[in-house]
Amino acid sequence: MTDLLVPDATRTLVTAGAKPPRRRPVAGAKRPARRIGRVIGYAVMILAAVALLMPFFWMIMSSLKTPNDVFSAPVKWFPETWVWSNYVDIWTQSGMLTWIRNTLVLAVVVTFLQVLTGSFAAYGFSRMRFPGRDVLFLVYIGTIAVPWQSYMIPQFILLSNAKVSNTLWAIILIQAFGAFGVFLMKQYYDTIPEDLSEAARLDGLSEYGIWARIMLPLSVPAIASLTLLTFVNTWNDYLGPLIYLRSPDLWTIQLGLQSFVSTLYDANYALLFAGLTMSVVPIAIVFLFGQKYFVEGIATSGMKG
Structure with missing residues (x-):
C-alpha cells in the first residue's frame, strides 16, 4: 500500500x-x-x-484674493471672493506687456547664442586634435566655479566703456557664452561614435559640415536640455538686469514686478502674485514640451558610447 x-x-x-x-x-x-x-x-x-x-x-x-486676504491669519488656502480682475489690473496698471517683451527677447536671443556657441566650441574640444586641448578645456570649465560677483564690477566697467550699458546688448553679451553649455554638449558629443566623423571626412565633408549635418541632428536631447536650462535662467535672471538696465522701458519682468514692492506695508501683493503667476506660465510651457528631451539629454551626457 x-x-x-x-x-x-x-x-x-x-x-x-x-x-x-x-x-x-x-x-x-x-x-x-x-x-x-x-x-x-x-x-x-x-x-x-x-x-x-x-x-x-x-x-x-x-493672485485671486483681495490684498487684505493674502497674508490673513490663519492662512486661507482658497479666496473667499474670487477676484479675477487682478489679472486685468496687472495689465492696465503696469507695463507688463513691455516687461514680457523685453524678457522674451533676452531669453530667446541668449538661448540661441548659447546653444550656437556652446555646441560649436564643444565640437572643437570633442573632435579636433590640437596641442593643449585638454588643459584648455579644464581651464575653461573651471570658470564655472568662479562666482560672477567676483568679476561683476570689472565687467560692468568694461561694458560701460563700450557704451552698451543700459541696453539689452549688455545682457546679451555677458550671457552669449557659457562654460556649462560647452561642457554639456562635449559630454554628449563624446557618446557619438567617431566612425561617423571619419566616414564623413572620407566623403569630403568639412568640419563645419560634420558639425552642422551630423553632430547637431544627433544631439537633439542635449540641445533641448541646454535650451531649457538657458531659457529658464535668462527668464528668471534678476541681478543682471538690475545692474545694467536702468531705464523702465528696458525692464524685464523680474524688475517690473519688484517695482510693485516699494515698501513692505505699501504693496498690492494680490497684483504681485498675479504677475508672478503669469511669469511662470512661459517656463511651464517650455518645460512641458521639452521635458522628454531634457531628461534624455541629462541622463545620457557623460556616458561613453
Missing part, C-alpha cells in the same frame, strides 16, 4: 539512493514585499511633489 502512494519518479530516486529534488521557492512570495516597497516609494514621491507644488498653489490662489 505504501508503494502505491509514492510517485514513480520519487520511488526511482529513493531506490537509487539519490536525494529528492528540492522545491524552488515560489516566485509570488517576494511580490508582497515588492508591492509594499513600491507603495512606500510612491507615497514618498507624492509627498515630495505636494511639498514642491504647494507654494505654487498658494501663489495662484493668492
Whole structure:
C-alpha cells in the first residue's frame, strides 16, 4: 500500500539512493514585499511633489484674493471672493506687456547664442586634435566655479566703456557664452561614435559640415536640455538686469514686478502674485514640451558610447 502512494519518479530516486529534488521557492512570495516597497516609494514621491507644488498653489490662489486676504491669519488656502480682475489690473496698471517683451527677447536671443556657441566650441574640444586641448578645456570649465560677483564690477566697467550699458546688448553679451553649455554638449558629443566623423571626412565633408549635418541632428536631447536650462535662467535672471538696465522701458519682468514692492506695508501683493503667476506660465510651457528631451539629454551626457 505504501508503494502505491509514492510517485514513480520519487520511488526511482529513493531506490537509487539519490536525494529528492528540492522545491524552488515560489516566485509570488517576494511580490508582497515588492508591492509594499513600491507603495512606500510612491507615497514618498507624492509627498515630495505636494511639498514642491504647494507654494505654487498658494501663489495662484493668492493672485485671486483681495490684498487684505493674502497674508490673513490663519492662512486661507482658497479666496473667499474670487477676484479675477487682478489679472486685468496687472495689465492696465503696469507695463507688463513691455516687461514680457523685453524678457522674451533676452531669453530667446541668449538661448540661441548659447546653444550656437556652446555646441560649436564643444565640437572643437570633442573632435579636433590640437596641442593643449585638454588643459584648455579644464581651464575653461573651471570658470564655472568662479562666482560672477567676483568679476561683476570689472565687467560692468568694461561694458560701460563700450557704451552698451543700459541696453539689452549688455545682457546679451555677458550671457552669449557659457562654460556649462560647452561642457554639456562635449559630454554628449563624446557618446557619438567617431566612425561617423571619419566616414564623413572620407566623403569630403568639412568640419563645419560634420558639425552642422551630423553632430547637431544627433544631439537633439542635449540641445533641448541646454535650451531649457538657458531659457529658464535668462527668464528668471534678476541681478543682471538690475545692474545694467536702468531705464523702465528696458525692464524685464523680474524688475517690473519688484517695482510693485516699494515698501513692505505699501504693496498690492494680490497684483504681485498675479504677475508672478503669469511669469511662470512661459517656463511651464517650455518645460512641458521639452521635458522628454531634457531628461534624455541629462541622463545620457557623460556616458561613453
